[in-house]
Amino acid sequence: MAVSSVELGTQDIKKLLIKQSVPSSVGILFMSVNILIDTIFVGQWIGSLAIAAVTVVLPITFLISSLGMAIGVGGSSVLSRALGAGDKEKALLTLGNMISMTFLLASIFVLVGLFFSEEMLLLFGANGNIMAPAREFFFPVLFGVPFLALCMVGNNVIRAEGKAKFSMYSMIIPAFVNIILDIVFIKILDMGIYGAALATCISYFMAFLFVLWFFVYKSEMHLAWHHFAFRNTIVKEITTLSFVTFSRQGVVSILAIILNHTLYTYGGEHSVTVYGIISRMLMFALFPVLGITQGFLPVAGYNYGAQNYHRVKESILISIKYAGLLAILIFIVILTFARPIVAIFTNDPAVIAETPNALRWVFAASPIIAVQLIGAAYFQAAGKARQALFLTLTKQGFFLIPLVLILPNFFGIFGVWVAFPIADVLSTLITAYFLKKELSTNLIETEDGKLL
Template sequence: MALTSKELAKKDIQGLLIKQSIPSSVGILFMSVNILIDTIFVGRWIGSLAIAALSVVMPITFFISSLGMAIGIGGSSVLSRALGAGDREKAYITFAHQIMMTFIISSLFVVAGIFWGDEILYIFGANGEITAPAKEFFMPILLSVPFQAFCMMGNNVIRAEDKSKHSMNSMIVSAVANIVLDILFIKVFGWGIMGAALATATSFFLCFAYILWFFIYKSELKPQWKHFIFHKKISLEILSMSFVTFARQGVISLLTVVLNHTLYAQGGEHAVTVYGIVSRMLMFALFPVLGITQGFLPIAGYNYGAKNYDRVRESIGLSIKYAGALAIIIFVVILFFAKPIVAVFTTDPEIIKDTPGALRWVFAASPIIAVQLIGAAYFQAAGKPIKALMLTLSKQGFFLIPLVLILPQFFGIFGVWVAFPIADVLSTIITGIFLKKEMATQLKES
């Protein structure tokens, strides 16, 4: 049976981008809503301090599970180019190695979390009154991380197969389950933050079950046992591309450590709670932009592998155009409706007073971020890990972390919030320069 991914080389780019991006966007929306509603329920039914606990724990577990996302995105870059070149055997070996790597590496990190949980929580900002609820939330989530990692890996492979609707469905299953179980465990049973943790952990397992069903019954990738034998060259190729995403998540985790400790030093638990709401909005509000970026990856990767450079150029241009337009709309909504948005999360008057200003500053440069996201994604799709890594790390690693460390010394907590748009502008300029040069050389018009 012919792979439907071959349509990536033939169909209209705009139609392909819509086909890939809408399910990806909806899937990310449901994943974001999952996190958002979790935060709303916890803030309103348990208390604002519980939001701070979530802000400490979720980056830890997301860092571990993002190993699956890294292997999924990096491996799918290899997979898409293999399919584009017509090498089906390499595609099977790549997928088999993605499965093995995801479970082995994420499980090792879970073991580390079990033995050194208290120390890890402290590093990520579990200070003062945040510590007790953070510990309670941590362990059930940690044990479910391999399932979440498999979901993140599997979703990227599904998109590489050009079957994004199933990726979307898996996230919908997880989100709906988490919302229902949150109501049941927190509100009905009164299990507090432990109930929130159990609801989230169960939702990860249900997502895993759906992804597993897809690969058994619906996937066109059917690796055999021989494909699970260690293949050094393909393993290194997957890891080289995965390292880009993993390094980004590692830097994001380092940023979380720096932010939580800086915010606690500047404003205690209150400041950490403010950022807890802001960070949830960052995950939620940008879902359509991230969806277009996810939809762009397999199109660019497949056509780059097939040497259809004109189609790669077109996909870059359209992706930036649509993602940029959506980012402008998001910025306008945040600008005018920041206060009512914050009021959804909590009834604490101090949090409602201080968070809208922070939210507006953090989103101030969002209209231009499409260039940075699509530009970095292109280099990953094209199998150029060094450039992809440098551009991916530019915002958080090269600019935001140093700015968060320096600016609060002069401007207090305002320095934290204004660091975000400055980092966005600087990273976008650098990415734009690299992308323009690439399009004038490697992707020049024939």
């Protein structure tokens, strides 16, 4: 049963987090299984070089579509707090402006991608034999990116309304469509990596159609034309918080550039393939932790807007507890079954030899990442953009990128893999410091739950 936005401020926190997090986790699971199976199909039916090509292209398309994710997350924080404060008109204006901003910006970025495709592919690491399949995969996927961006906006707003199950459906539908079309285009019609790209593009469009249907028939947010007109104060508030998510994705894209070039330099094309497999596993294996983080956001944002600070504090502590336990279980599974997992993706002996150990190192600090994820999410949900931006950038920007640039000079390819757990530990320590300070000073409440 869907949760209404009002229930975000009244239901038991544990039950509410489960209701919000389970559908989010399932949705992320299907989305990551889709990417996982897509990678398996590409690796087994086309070849390991195709995995390297996809690894190069996806950060480019995700950078463009992350505009929708950024506006969706930032705007939903504004929207959740507006709903919590009972300001329905501001919530509607926020949604309308989110859609207008996403469509405009995504279209501009797609045009840039079309005109500078060769330069972008080279920048993101399409070296040597990777260029040809990367180019073939890039163009069809690029045309589907605006639909994906709009879906990401809609997905976050659906969760902000408390209707996490519909958010889950919006992620399940493209997964099913993509897997079915992969089989048709790659296996049956033998269309190679172009077929994989076409399947991905169509799946984005189908997800967009579902989100559009939800807002027409199921949403409590009924827009009029005037809601789409830009309002400076709304745009500024959305942009301030959206910048946090987009900066993170921007840093992730810079990291992808550095990683792909470093991996190619120290390990050749097969090392790029190794990271392609690991990056898919990072999203797939951590889906329940990411789901709890997604489920936590509307709960914290709504109650912060309603000034129910005792519920905000409770949601932080419970979310960290649940996510931490799940992260420990994930770590144990990866540690135990690394080699069988890798063998699913490819038959390439060089890739199979290197990937299991690299996978274990990249996941080595996963038991503690719950503090890092929930801590950064809280500051964004509360509308504290500066703290959210700082904490969001700590892992990739302040630690991982410098470590990837420095450590391989001393330890070769091993330096790349060990950089991940070191960055996780350092960024978690910093997040824990800020979160503890927030809990002990800024979230001290009186008996009625209001701030002192």
